[in-house]
Amino acid sequence: MKNTITSIPEKELNLKVLTKVVxxxxxxxxxxxxxxxxxxxxxxxxxxxxxxxxxVDELAPKPEHIKELKKALKETTGKVYNSAEEFFKELDSK
Numbered sequence: 001m002k003n004t005i006t007s008i009p010e011k012e013l014n015l016k017v018l019t020k021v022v023x024x025x026x027x028x029x030x031x032x033x034x035x036x037x038x039x040x041x042x043x044x045x046x047x048x049x050x051x052x053x054x055x056v057d058e059l060a061p062k063p064e065h066i067k068e069l070k071k072a073l074k075e076t077t078g079k080v081y082n083s084a085e086e087f088f089k090e091l092d093s094k
Contacts, residue, residue, distance in 0.1 A: 031055040
């Protein structure tokens with residue numbers, strides 16, 4: 001049976017929705033355990049790598065990092081960075 005709105009077979013659509021729900025539940029579980037222990041199990045790490053996510057991604061930035069970022073943005077060094085990663089790497093080295 002096809003879903004008339006998207007022309008995607010209903011089973012395929014249900015599988016995609018179910019997959020997203022399961023991933024979100026797993027992420028929430030891993031994140032809650034990470035907040036308590038600041039550790040990630042090997043099994044959780046495999047899952048995180050698979051979906052290119054880490055629980056630290058969900059944490060709010062530290063106030064000192066925001067302060068440093070604002071300071072760096074105000075400086076007119078004229079330096080051009082090839083990527084955000086390069087910018088933050090230099091910022092962390094200060």
